[in-house]
Amino acid sequence: MHDPSAAIAVEYDAPLRQHNTFGLPATAKRLVRITGEADVRRVLAHPELGRAPKFVLGGGSNVILTRDMPEVVLKVEVRGMRLVQETADAFIVEAGAGERWHDLVEFTLDQGWPGLENMALIPGTVGAAPVQNIGAYGLELQDRFESLDTVDLVTGRTVTLNAAQCKFGYRDSIFKGALAGKSVITRLRLRLPKPWRPELGYVDLERKMAETGIHAPEPRTIFDWICAIRRAKLPDPAEIGNVGSFFKNPLVTAEQCRDIIARDPHVVHYPMDDGQFKLAAGWLIDACGWKGKAIGHAGVYEKQALVLVNRGGAIGSEVVTLAKAIQESVYGRFGIRLEPEPLIV
Structure with missing residues (x-):
């Protein structure tokens, strides 16, 4: 009888530093690469792996690893x-x-x-x-x-x-x-x-239109603008370990927003369709003096306070300590709790 689990290639004690964009050290006790639905079913049918806890890993751009992984890590590599x-x-x-x-x-x-x-x-x-x-x-x-x-x-x-x-x-x-x-x-x-309609209601894009004199940009032009804007603000994970924006932009009521504006007129805020306001988390962090600061080898990016970076050799616990210190200081000053975007494992 055919054993559906026989074709599984299990990697034991697999290093995960290359599989998370923050470049944090961690080891997967067992790692299986998933290239299609059949691979998942093979894992589930496997006598050893089937009942073990699983952890699904994609590009590792939204995860902070603070420990080695006893779970079976399913590295998703489905193409096409x-x-x-x-x-x-x-x-x-x-x-x-x-x-x-x-x-x-x-x-x-x-x-x-x-x-x-x-x-x-x-x-x-x-x-x-x-x-x-x-x-x-x-x-x-x-x-x-x-x-x-x-x-x-x-x-x-x-x-x-x-x-x-x-x-x-x-x-x-x-x-x-x-x-x-x-x-x-x-x-x-x-x-x-179809038909395609551009989404241009954002300050950075309005600035690009003013700079270039192009007020009806083609899709490829918008793509190029976005790439340029992001590259100017955000570090390339291949050069500096990071997970992009580390905190969600907090949503507050109109009343809360008025209260914060009364204390800090410069706070960056955007009205939402439901009457709430979105505050720029990066601005709040910067206002608390965190830009460029570090705890151990984990730091706050010099060009954008919303991005935490690996200054070289950072470990997960340093990132978590830095994130908690930022949360406490923003709460202390603004009464707002910042929520991390990445999954902290």
Whole structure:
């Protein structure tokens, strides 16, 4: 009889420094690379791995590792990008969860299927994008979402979820709640609307339009602008370890916002559709004097206080200590609790 678990290649005591963009040292007791749904089912059928706790790892751009991993680490490496359907009002594009998100943005533009350009250069994989409901410059993943496939880590069944079932929120989804650690996202489908309309309602983009004199930019122009803006603000993880924005921008009521403005008229804030206000976490951190400071080998990036960086040789506990010190100082001054974006393990 064929053993469905026989074809699994297990890597023992696998170093994870290269698999997390902060460059933190950690070791996976057992690591399995997932290239398709069958690999997940093989793990579940395996006599040793099947019942063991699992940890799903994508590009490692949204995780802070503070310890070695006794769990079976499932390294998602599902590939492929294609057009699955073209309708009168949209292109439906599918990508494997292991593809780099930025590669998908470039691929869709190259094929003449615009709509993702505002989310260029967001680090991480396609599979991590819905977990975090990634977003930038006025656009969130949920605005372009069609459906995704996920494999249940108990039954091994493939389940397709629509937007409502994913329970998207600000940097949030069901994969951070009820389905956390219970499923592996394998494929994502996005709906890119026709006709294309630019999303330009952001200060940095308005500045680019004023600088260039281009007031009706093409998708590729917006893509280039976003890449330039992000590169000027954010360090390249290949050069300086980081996970991008470390804290969520806090949401406050109109009353709370007025109270903070009364004390700090310069606070950067954006009105939201639901009447709340989003405050710029980077501004709050900078106002508390953290830019350029460090605890051990973990520091606050000199050009953008929202980004914590590995100054070389940082360990997870130093990052956590720095993050907690920042949270305490922002709460002490503004009465606002900052929430980390990355998963701290």
